[in-house]
Amino acid sequence: MASTIAYGLTESGSNLHVNEDALYLSGRMKPELIGGREVESGKFTERTQLFLVTDGFGGPGAGDLAGRIVFQVARQNLAKIKEDPFAPFDFPKWIRELMAEADRRIGSELLSRSFGQAGCSVALLLLVDTVAYTMSLGSASVYV
Numbered sequence: 001m002a003s004t005i006a007y008g009l010t011e012s013g014s015n016l017h018v019n020e021d022a023l024y025l026s027g028r029m030k031p032e033l034i035g036g037r038e039v040e041s042g043k044f045t046e047r048t049q050l051f052l053v054t055d056g057f058g059g060p061g062a063g064d065l066a067g068r069i070v071f072q073v074a075r076q077n078l079a080k081i082k083e084d085p086f087a088p089f090d091f092p093k094w095i096r097e098l099m100a101e102a103d104r105r106i107g108s109e110l111l112s113r114s115f116g117q118a119g120c121s122v123a124l125l126l127l128v129d130t131v132a133y134t135m136s137l138g139s140a141s142v143y144v
Contacts, residue, residue: 021056023051
C-alpha cells in the first residue's frame with residue numbers, strides 16, 4: 001500500500017472569470033467554486049488511490065461540466081476495482097471503459113443542454129497497491 005502526499009492548485013487565470021480546470025484527489029473534487037483559485041492537499045493511504053486533473057474547453061458551463069462527468073465515471077470505475085481486491089487488474093481495459101463511458105455521458109449531457117463542441121483533456125494517476133498507472137488525453141500531461 002502506498003502512502004501519498006498530493007498537492008493541487010487551480011485558478012481561472014487573469015483573462016477568464018470561469019475556471020474550467022478541476023482536480024480529483026482520491027475522493028475529493030476541486031474546485032468547489034466555478035471561479036477563482038483553490039488549493040487542495042492531503043495525505044492518502046488507501047490501497048487504491050485515484051488522482052485526476054481535467055482542463056475543460058467549450059466555454060463556461062461546458063468544459064467544467066465535462067470534467068465533472070469524467071470524475072463521476074472515474075469514481076464509479078474505481079469502485080469496481082475495490083469490489084474484488086484479489087482479482088487481476090487490467091488497466092488498459094479499465095481506462096478504455098472509463099473513457100468510452102465518459103465520452104458517451106459528456107456527449108449526451110452537453111447535447112441535451114445545447115452546448116456546441118465541448119469536452120476536457122485528462123491527466124490521470126491511479127495507484128493500485130504499489131503499482132502506478134498513468135494516462136493523459138489531450139493537452140494534459142503526466143510526468144513521472
